[in-house]
Amino acid sequence: MALELPALPYDYEALQPYMSKETLEFHHDKHHQAYVTNGNKLLEGTGLEDKSLEEIVQTAYKEKMAGLFNNASQHWNHVQFWQMMKKDGGGAIPGELEKKIIEDLGSVADFQAAFIEAGVTQFGSGWCWLAMGSDGKLKVTKTPNGESPMAYGETALLGCDVWEHSYYIDYRNRRPDYVKAFIENMVNWEYVAELFAKAS
């Protein structure tokens, strides 16, 4: 099945003042669209056309099909990213997930600090994540370029895009301020809790 750009699950103004309409217009309409367009071109003739997006990403990663992997994986990452944010996001973490974060990562404050640190120290383009490893434990990780915990066969629960295209219009070079605003004010914790419930 061909890759398709989904509409944003909210208005272009919904994440202001933390993420502007202009950022979402460029990021969703131009950057994400480019991954979809290029991914579809690279998918042609691979024999993977009928596979699910997750299978395409994991196979392309294993088989070192770099072009297809970069575009299909960035497509998956962004489909998740849009849903991981919402208007008036942030705030309290749903109970079961909060309990698990405290159990595996020490405290909510420790988790937030580790998440920000991962985003800030990802050298160059990439992502920082809250993920569930194959041992069932939560962890904070970072990945380069288009990689993700899902590509490695783990469960991605929350991801923050730290490519410059994600924050340069609103924050210029201040990536730490962007990742802090993301974790404190943009996260759709109900969606993250749904992913956690499915994985548990």
Ligand SMILES: [Fe+2]
């Ligand atoms: Fe992006």
